[in-house]
Amino acid sequence: MADKLKLDKSMAMFAEAQTLVPGGVAGIRRPYNFVQGEYPIFFDHGKGGRIVDVDGNEYIDYLCAYGPISIGYREEEIDNAVIEQIRSKGFCFSLTQPMQNELVHKLKELIPCCEMAAIVKTGSDATTIAIRVARAYTGRLKIARCGYHGWHDWCVEVKGGIPEKFYEDVIEFHYNDPDQLEDILKRHANDMAAIIVTPVGHPLAAEVQMPKPGYLEGVRQLADKYGCVLIFDEIRSGFRCHLGGAGALFGVTPDLATFGKAMANGYAIAALVGKREVMSVLADKVFLSSTFFPNSDAQVAALKTIEILQRDKVLDVIAEKGYKFAAQVEKVLAESGVPARFSGAPWMPFITFPKDETGLYKTLRTEFYTKLIRRKVFLQPYHHGYICYRHTDEDLDYTVQVIREALQELRSLI
């Protein structure tokens, strides 16, 4: 087994952070979401597909900042465009700058359901306003939801500090199970405001799922049948699976869709887009405003990112790299005899260990991800990764080799 990494500075910073910030660092970035004691906790810098922690360890990074990095870290063309905007015009004013219109024209050109858009900052902003719009438009209350939609009161998994009544009108359903969804819709027939679903299924710590043939079309039909607004939560899939979102890729058009993460290669921006008739409630009935929403720095970054995605056919390149990687990893997994599964091809690679009665899967998972991080491959045991444009063929080949070695070493445990 490779040696444990030297992480002294990360650990010292974390000890200090715990006296300053509850939990030391925010939510999903906490050490218990990785392998405690084996993963770094603070990064120093990154470039392309690589990151360097505060102890100087360099990794091939497949977490991509949990999704925003579609091209690569410190992408000069994008950073330069933002710097130019900051230096020549400024980006934070009391009124809106013209990039808003330019960006929405672009979104309209690319996203099939987009007749209008509202620009916000985070994915949670976008999904929360989507729900508010759907309720105002339909005059109904209940929401059927499937997937992680952010940290706000109506949908967060950890319910601490949230009155029960805030989520009792939100009913969860399983991905790829239209019958269960229809049961929910039947039960609340006249009170369903919206169905919100991630078009690609990515439940926490479980395999990434692609829609079964006819699934998304079926969800579309159910939304029409029960008169509710269909929302695709494209925060992870947008600008990664397809420029128009996974809905465009799979040929199903929702009424509303939320985009964020990969839209600006790391700059904080998200959008609610959708049909004019539904979006129009935002003009008078529904309030949406926040100090930083109109800032143009991230809008410039989004415009430049989208320009590069189109110009260099970035998403085709990512898909090509991702399929090649997937084929190699699947072969390695099959040869290893280790009970592990690969999912998420081509964009969101994930190696999971199916639950077993003895709980061995937990040991295999911990050991596997420990072996990876010690060999400087940065992935998260409970969350799928991402392929970005700047991952090189050498990075991907090295990673396949590391996975092969790690699985070989796991064989003694099964």
Ligand SMILES: Cc1ncc(COP(=O)(O)O)c(C=O)c1O
């Ligand atoms: C599908 C989906 N929706 C919404 C969100 C919330 O986005 P944010 O973390 O930017 O608030 C996320 C974040 O991971 C997400 O994956």
